Amino acid sequence: MNKSLLTMVIAATVFTAPLKAEDVYEYKETPKPNQIDDLLDDDKDGVINARDLCPQTPGKADIDNDGCGTYIKTEEEMNLHILFQNDSSVIQPMFLAQIREMSEFLEAYPSTSIELQGYASKVGKAEYNQKLSERRAQSVQTALLDNGVASSRVRIVGFGDTRLDELGDDEVSHAMNRKVVATVVGLKGNVKEEWSIFTKIEK
Structure with a gap:
């Protein structure tokens, strides 16, 4: 038996071997995140919507931590x-x-x-x-x-x-x-x- 054929026989034996009880696991769905806060940044000022107190900040404005521009x-x-x-x-x-x-x-x-x-x-x-x-x-x-x-x-x-x-x-x-x-x-x-x-x- 040549080498490649031997490899195929071994692989078939491994993958067709009967499963044992301890090898069977119950499938669990991936939990969906409960994201409450709005993480988007509509006015593109670097402050997410959830924390932005001034959602209509003009572009290029010098803003504070609340997303409000300095006037x-x-x-x-x-x-x-x-x-x-x-x-x-x-x-x-x-x-x-x-x-x-x-x-x-x-x-x-x-x-x-x-x-x-x-x-x-x-x-x-x-x-x-x-x-x-x-x-x-x-x-x-x-x-x-x-x-x-x-x-x-x-x-x-x-x-x-x-x-x-x-x-x-x-x-x-x-x-x-x-x-x-x-x-x-x-x-x-x-x-x-x-x-x-x-x-x-x-x-």
Whole structure:
């Protein structure tokens, strides 16, 4: 009997040998893991969903252990100061640039609202001056809306001749009191980006 045939005979003998009782084991299914926590990382910030308190973190943000980005707050202020002619609520062309700049400012800071405060000089009756100050504020409001500002972001109030900046009785003082003013503070949070090999170090 050659060597290869002998090997086949031995193998057949081994694999066809009767099984003994101690060689038989009961089959057990592989247990399925009871995974409760969400181990995925949907926003790809390195923190799994189960621990991520800020699931919509912007890409490249410098995050903390809770998956929340670091924001750097910036603040900017914009003033509006529009003067009117006597007994008039018409905006003069020289003040239209201010209105455009304020519209652009409000667009840059979409969470900011504006209160337009209208005033009148102490000439004529107080009741008439109250209505006049409101019409002046409304004129500026209309101009802002025409420049794309949402009406929900603009509030008007008229003070009539009750809050005078200039107390004189001359024409210059009266002219300075015929106005609409507003001060708006815009706040914006810019996300701080994480460090990488491409980050530039300020000198």
